[in-house]
Amino acid sequence: MTTIQDVARHAAVSVSTVSNVLNGRTDRMRAETLARVEAAIRALQFRPSKLAQQLKTGQTPLLGLLVPSMANPMYGYIGREIESFAQERFGFRLLIGSTYRDREKESAFFEDLLAHGVRRVIVISSLADERHFESAVEHGMAVVSYDRGATPGKRSKVGHVMPDNFLAARLATEHLIGRGHRRLAFATVAGMTMSRSAKIDGFHAAAEAAGLRAQAQVLDGGPLDEYGDSVIAEVGRATALQIAQRAVRPTGIVALNDLMALGLMAGLREAGLRVPQDVSVVGIDGLFLAALSNPALTTVQLPVREMAHAMVERVMRSADEAGDPEYEQVFAALRLVERESVAPPPTAASARARRAGKEKPEKTVP
Amino acid sequence: MTTIQDVARHAAVSVSTVSNVLNGRTDRMRAETLARVEAAIRALQFRPSKLAQQLKTGQTPLLGLLVPSMANPMYGYIGREIESFAQERFGFRLLIGSTYRDREKESAFFEDLLAHGVRRVIVISSLADERHFESAVEHGMAVVSYDRGATPGKRSKVGHVMPDNFLAARLATEHLIGRGHRRLAFATVAGMTMSRSAKIDGFHAAAEAAGLRAQAQVLDGGPLDEYGDSVIAEVGRATALQIAQRAVRPTGIVALNDLMALGLMAGLREAGLRVPQDVSVVGIDGLFLAALSNPALTTVQLPVREMAHAMVERVMRSADEAGDPEYEQVFAALRLVERESVAPPPTAASARARRAGKEKPEKTVP
DNA sequence: TTGAAAGCGCTAACAT
């Protein structure tokens, strides 16, 4: 590997002169010297070692990104936006880690980041508390957390960026109500995070406003082992199967997110229920996959790129400018994208007709 | 930040003793000393700086991973498997980069990796040639490339791991043929990579063996701008729309991959064609999303975890053991997962009946 | 305008 020494020797100057050109202090030398050094750099294909630079400066152009699972398309999507912005705008690369929402893994990742000299991290976690990385912040790390509000009353140095989850769920629920649905459900998974409870609140608020409080229920599909990818869709499927069993079931369901909605639709179909004729479904996220499903999923589109940019900006600035510790940015620019998974609820007549139609073949078969 | 010096002082020993315990050379000291050092490490919460370590040793526990786009669920899936194995087995973290199949971006990423001291990289690229990172190999980097064979006749130091793409496409095609399909198509995108041409060969081979050579066609859906995520599904959708226009169209389609198949199904549906009654579709990859689609996608499951492990093993070993330069590992443990997107082709009678049924309303409308 | 030298935190000879 060629070093700054090699370049200095080749250009017949001292290492400090080479260092000066590397760091843009070109005014301190003759044009001729500068030219010689640049020539040497090119000739030797010299790339300064970030290692040595950061050992000296304490800064490394690496951004830590912690996600529940990079196999989850939503996190891949956010991650890509973060990555390209961090790279183009600040020249930072991404050090990524999947944590499966496991506190041990998260802590271990933070330790490693610290050891690697990484001072800026974006965390997508939703773990109940942030204590395990408050300590990282004490060590001088700039942290911004996604989809999780600041703990009320507790002043933290962690920045917070999130969509308006309350609004998202409210929009989705209102859409269902607007189409005539009265028996509503919100499908979620076990474990209450801030974003989940905000969504549930939004769901209830919309139901309440329509006088449907008593008919709005929250469906908990159970725990997630390896949170993040296929699993949540599986929970959706299980929830659907369970709903199908009921004598009286919701006609309109808001899903925690698009992946859950996709699982829900698969399960509903498996159970012989049609979407949207028998049950309507609305997702939240706006994954490109929502447009591909059959029926195409009506969903609340989150401003992913904008949020990603905000997170990067914040995490890059905060260390320098020691910004206000109460930083919290909520994105309310949500848009309900209407597709095909919502229709008016079945009327009593149509439901009866359907049941009859379904039972006929069974009777004739024997 | 606490340093090895602080620990040494705290334990009243020299830095080398501390270094010795850090590096497991505990036999060289009294148990009592060891205990004191360990106590000091714990008391000070000391974490050795990887920076300084690697500056000294030239080794950094970071694995570079280059993907076309981390927003593509397939790459997220592979990436996660790589990540967890590299972490659990070797204690390495992942430095990831999306390249959008752009040579400039790939080269820039390699340069950065080198500068960061990263010596091991896994590349998922399919770019036509590998020259832009052959130079990285010269600089002592261990690289393994996914889904791309070694260039014949050219001895490279780059390792190659891939599924048996020929077999994958053959299996998919044979399945269609076995169900009675005779008018076959392979749906792909513009740009010929090694893996794509292997799939096309497999498709043709299966058709040939069934005497269907003349009825097997390759459908090129056009170029990809920002390759990797939603885009390929869009190409699938466009291809479907174009197929629907034809007087005589294929009844069985093998898609380049699952995402393309999902787009194909969406487009077919949009055009009023039913899957699988009118057209059957088979994917390749085995994404969890294939199980969620409607109809659920029949696909060839790739041994993703096994391939990920093989890549990590290889890239970790190769530097030390200077393994054979001709390394190429092809995974043939493929499994066709039957779901719902394949049925026998429509008979002439059923097609006629359908057409009549479809045209009736059109005639009565005016 | 240029160079010498100290030192970032650690490892690993080489001493003691």
Added chain:
DNA sequence: ATGTTAGCGCTTTCAA
């Protein structure tokens, strides 16, 4: 069994 010390490649005073 433990300590001293010379770097790893770079940045940055401070001198010349």
